[in-house]
Amino acid sequence: MLYLIGLGLSNEKDITIAGLEVVRKASRVYLEAYTSILMIEKDKLEEFYGRSIIIADRELVESSSDTILSGAETDDVAILVVGDPFGATTHTDLLLRARALKIPHRTIHNASIMNAIGACGLQLYNFGQTVSMVFFTDTWRPASFYDRVRENREIGLHTLLLLDIKVKEQSLENLIRGRKVYEKPRYMSVAECAQQMLEIESEKGEGAYSENSLAIGVSRLGSENQQFVSGTLKELSTADLGAPLHSLVLLGKRVHELEIDYIREFAMDKGSFNRAFAVEHGTV
Amino acid sequence: MLYLIGLGLSNEKDITIAGLEVVRKASRVYLEAYTSILMIEKDKLEEFYGRSIIIADRELVESSSDTILSGAETDDVAILVVGDPFGATTHTDLLLRARALKIPHRTIHNASIMNAIGACGLQLYNFGQTVSMVFFTDTWRPASFYDRVRENREIGLHTLLLLDIKVKEQSLENLIRGRKVYEKPRYMSVAECAQQMLEIESEKGEGAYSENSLAIGVSRLGSENQQFVSGTLKELSTADLGAPLHSLVLLGKRVHELEIDYIREFAMDKGSFNRAFAVEHGTV
Numbered sequence: 001m002l003y004l005i006g007l008g009l010s011n012e013k014d015i016t017i018a019g020l021e022v023v024r025k026a027s028r029v030y031l032e033a034y035t036s037i038l039m040i041e042k043d044k045l046e047e048f049y050g051r052s053i054i055i056a057d058r059e060l061v062e063s064s065s066d067t068i069l070s071g072a073e074t075d076d077v078a079i080l081v082v083g084d085p086f087g088a089t090t091h092t093d094l095l096l097r098a099r100a101l102k103i104p105h106r107t108i109h110n111a112s113i114m115n116a117i118g119a120c121g122l123q124l125y126n127f128g129q130t131v132s133m134v135f136f137t138d139t140w141r142p143a144s145f146y147d148r149v150r151e152n153r154e155i156g157l158h159t160l161l162l163l164d165i166k167v168k169e170q171s172l173e174n175l176i177r178g179r180k181v182y183e184k185p186r187y188m189s190v191a192e193c194a195q196q197m198l199e200i201e202s203e204k205g206e207g208a209y210s211e212n213s214l215a216i217g218v219s220r221l222g223s224e225n226q227q228f229v230s231g232t233l234k235e236l237s238t239a240d241l242g243a244p245l246h247s248l249v250l251l252g253k254r255v256h257e258l259e260i261d262y263i264r265e266f267a268m269d270k271g272s273f274n275r276a277f278a279v280e281h282g283t284v
Numbered sequence: 285m286l287y288l289i290g291l292g293l294s295n296e297k298d299i300t301i302a303g304l305e306v307v308r309k310a311s312r313v314y315l316e317a318y319t320s321i322l323m324i325e326k327d328k329l330e331e332f333y334g335r336s337i338i339i340a341d342r343e344l345v346e347s348s349s350d351t352i353l354s355g356a357e358t359d360d361v362a363i364l365v366v367g368d369p370f371g372a373t374t375h376t377d378l379l380l381r382a383r384a385l386k387i388p389h390r391t392i393h394n395a396s397i398m399n400a401i402g403a404c405g406l407q408l409y410n411f412g413q414t415v416s417m418v419f420f421t422d423t424w425r426p427a428s429f430y431d432r433v434r435e436n437r438e439i440g441l442h443t444l445l446l447l448d449i450k451v452k453e454q455s456l457e458n459l460i461r462g463r464k465v466y467e468k469p470r471y472m473s474v475a476e477c478a479q480q481m482l483e484i485e486s487e488k489g490e491g492a493y494s495e496n497s498l499a500i501g502v503s504r505l506g507s508e509n510q511q512f513v514s515g516t517l518k519e520l521s522t523a524d525l526g527a528p529l530h531s532l533v534l535l536g537k538r539v540h541e542l543e544i545d546y547i548r549e550f551a552m553d554k555g556s557f558n559r560a561f562a563v564e565h566g567t568v
Contacts, residue, residue: 008300008394009393013300013305014300014302015300015301016299016301016394017296017299017300017301017304018297018298020301084395084399084400084402086400086402086403086408087399087402087408092405092542092546093542095546096545096546099549106508107506109293109298109395109403109506110292110300110395111368112395112399114398114399115368115370115371115393115395115396116368116370117370118369118370118398119369119370119391119393124370124371125413125414125416127413128412128413129411129412129439130409130411151439155435157413222391222393224390258377258380259376261380262380265383
């Protein structure tokens with residue numbers, strides 16, 4: 001049996017009882033290490049699970065799925081995924097391959113940013129499509145997120161923006177020379193996301209949002225020291241929410257009074273929050 | 285400390301290690317029993333947790349939040365919520381009340397239908413707003429879901445429809461007479477949802493979708509006997525997906541080839557699936 005097991009958001013104790021039982025009895029356990037990061041290290045997981053785990057980087061999962069699946073007709077093989085196995089990546093290709101090999105599979109779900117974001121106080125019902133924000137470079141400043149955000153805003157919906165993570169990246173020079181030397185990991189901050197959003201709005205000028213649009217910066221969601229900060233995009237573009245991971249929620253018009261009361265509590269500046277709310281939503 | 289603890293989707297082993305640790309040490313543990321149902325009984329939970337739990341029905345949570353919060357300044361009080369605590373209900377009012385009483389709170393997240401639905405094979409990124417479908421009665425046939433579905437469809441997005449649950453309902457007569465006699469629980473099926481959708485489309489005639497639109501029926505998501513069935517709304521309106529809980533996903537245009545390959549595997553009729561796909565999406 002192939003098991004896809006969600007690890008949840010923060011540390012080794014976020015796995016479910018059902019998940020831990022499989023981890024302890026499986027023949028091989030892989031940890032998928034490229035689409036997201038858990039906030040703890042591999043050796044801490046191994047100690048807690050009482051067994052060894054194999055790091056599965058992008059190369060392994062994408063090009064060696066048969067290695068991962070080997071023996072899974074008879075033995076149990078588990079792949080651990082930070083968050084839920086069907087969060088950012090659906091693992092559809094791996095499951096199609098398993099199906100072709102007649103290997104049964106089961107998923108043990110867990111929280112991911114896609115549902116835990118409800119902890120910011122906004123109803124999940126009123127979120128539109130989720131959007132990814134990548135690090136801009138000098139030559140690559142993709143603005144495709146903009147249209148998605150506008151589509152959500154036009155029908156009054158909130159937008160969850162998932163922020164870029166660069167782990168195990170090679171510089172162009174090291175890539176060309178075939179040197180397996182990796183850059184320091186980088187995690188996009190709420191401030192960087194807000195800056196990039198404002199840059200693209202000022203370039204496009206279509207008014208999908210403005211520097212006075214209200215948003216919520218979120219960091220380390222699901223951990224004991226998670227943080228929420230609300231404010232205008234301009235305010236958030238200078239906010240410091242500390243260590244990664246960060247995400248951002250841009251507010252839509254569909255908000256209830258209770259929700260506003262809730263998110264105002266963690267406003268960077270309550271006066272500015274109320275003024276911005278009055279402009280975009282009509283009342284405070 | 286007030287703890288909101290998600291129980292996940294299916295049985296007693298879906299709680300996280302962190303959640304179980306709190307349940308075992310808390311002074312009081314409530315089980316919120318009205319916004320959703322777990323697929324197992326209270327006594328099985330109590331046996332697994334090794335402690336007693338208090339059922340918190342709608343009355344208790346809404347009108348007696350101070351009873352629940354009593355003592356939580358110094359002791360640990362836990363509220364167990366099926367799925368994730370920020371799924372269907374945000375518990376914003378309870379948290380605002382806790383804040384007013386200066387009671388700290390923490391959430392221990394878990395999977396909910398809002399993220400686990402990714403297991404149907406469609407990318408979560410391409411879902412729009414989530415919609416609720418209530419049981420129609422002779423005199424009440426609310427069609428507000430229709431506009432939301434249309435908004436999603438117009439921008440190519442999928443729609444997750446959460447289906448009505450009637451638990452602890454009183455008949456009008458028993459309600460008037462003040463008799464605490466409750467009707468048998470009812471859970472909407474995929475077939476009933478598809479029928480109601482088609483009824484409203486034929487009434488409105490705005491073409492948000494049609495009887496040939498493709499959808500996925502989902503039952504018992506997250507359990508060992510979960511089931512996915514894909515087909516047109518017409519086909520799904522006669523589908524039998526067995527025991528509750530059911531949900532339905534109406535497809536949008538944004539689908540990748542791999543996703544189609546994946547969901548075609550559980551089509552009620554592959555020929556009909558391919559024909560419907562060709563009509564709405566242009567190619568197979």
